[in-house]
Amino acid sequence: MSSFSLKDRQLYSQFSKVKMQRRFLLLCSAAVLLRCCHHSAAQTPPCYVTEDVVPDVICPNSVGISEIGDFLGRLSASAGATEYNKFGLYDNRAVRRLPAGLLADLRFSVIEVMSCPNLTQVDDFLGASSATVKNLSMVYDALTEVPQLTAPALLNLRLLQTDAPVVVRRSAFQGMTNIEEIKLESASVTPLAFYDLKRLKNLYMYSLAADPLLAGSFHFDSPSLACVFLVGDEFGGLAEPGTFGGFPRASQLWIQKILRFSADLFFNLLSRGVTVESPEPVTCDCHVAWIRRSAFLLQTRVRCLTGMQPVELPSVDEADFENCGLV
Structure with missing residues (x-):
């Protein structure tokens, strides 16, 4: 058998490497494939998949929603896993809207949308995650209302803003009635906003909007309610008679500032065994x-x-x- 020349050996070595790479890429899921190509691609992908046991999908770049949607669509159509831990969309000035079905067939238990200062509209974007998401955080975006989502498995909602207040309406929670804890910052509450949350345990509201609290704003129908925590010096402590109602026995209302402890505000709570506290x-x-x-x-x-x-x-x-x- 004739021996290989140096040039033959080099060509064979290159061919073997290419062959091994092709086999490896064929075995990769679409998620891993996109990550493998990350360093060689001419353009940085809009998102990446972590290598954890239960991976995250992270979108840290300020690119358009169509590019993010294409990435998620390819990931969803791949033969790989559809179960993930977290979807994170961070520091994006280009995204103005999250369209319906954005997450496609991907299933996340945690979703974070943070520091997207031009994001004003959120449709029912959860896709298959509507059945799996338990924790949703939307922080420092530009929403004007709590988004109306279909998320029956959702337990914790965190929606924090620092600029214009977000309006909290009863209709927002029609598709996520099993929430147990809510944290809101810079919000304005409409009557009966939380009434349909039958498992709500804790409500924390920071920087209440500078509006009087309307009758029915904090009426509840959850036997599990333990604590309602209201912080907002700017609203001046103004509250209409009948603002508070439906608190179960041994629950607590902590309100930073209230101008008058009149009976038409608090008698119904105290007579049911509720604790009321105000430090101002x-x-x-x-x-x-x-x-x-x-x-x-x-x-x-x-x-x-x-x-x-x-x-x-x-x-x-x-x-x-x-x-x-x-x-």
Whole structure:
């Protein structure tokens, strides 16, 4: 048998490498294939797939939604896995809308859409993830309303903004009624917004919009409700009678500022065994007499303005309210 020349050996070596590479690429799923080509492609792909046991799909580049959709579509059409841990869309100034079905047949349990300052419209983009997503975070985008999504498995919703407030409507939650915890920042609440969330445990709202709280805004129908936490100095502590309702026994309302502890706001809560607390001091005149002179005093934390420093309502002499009428 004739021996290979040096040139033959070089050609054979190159051919073997190419053959091995072709076999490897044929065995790769589309997700791995896209990642394998990441370094050799002329243009950086809009997204990539991590190499974790349960991988993430991360889209960190400021590219158009059509490119992201093409990537996800190819990934969905591949013969590889469809179960993933997280979908992350980050730091994208080009995306203005998440169209319906964007995630195609891919199934994620965590979805994060963060720092997309021109994203104003979110359609029902979850695709197959509507049955699997448990945690959804939309942070520092430019939404004007809580998006109306179909996500019956969703347990935790986090929607934080710093600019224009996002409006919270009852219709937003029609397709995600099993939520257990919500965190909102810079939001304006419409009446009965949370009423259909029968498993809600905790509601945290930061930087409430500078609007009065309307009657029915915080009416609930969840026997699991434990804590409602409302922070918003700018709204001035204005609340209409009937703002709060449906709190179960032993639940808690923590509200940063409220101007008056009037009975038409809080009697229905305290009579059901709810704890009400507000750290901002108020003028303790006759509007708190019904609390100071009743057993409800033990369920509240009211701080009173004085000449020196705020004092707790139990420290105010009950005789100071003797001219306020009967409780």
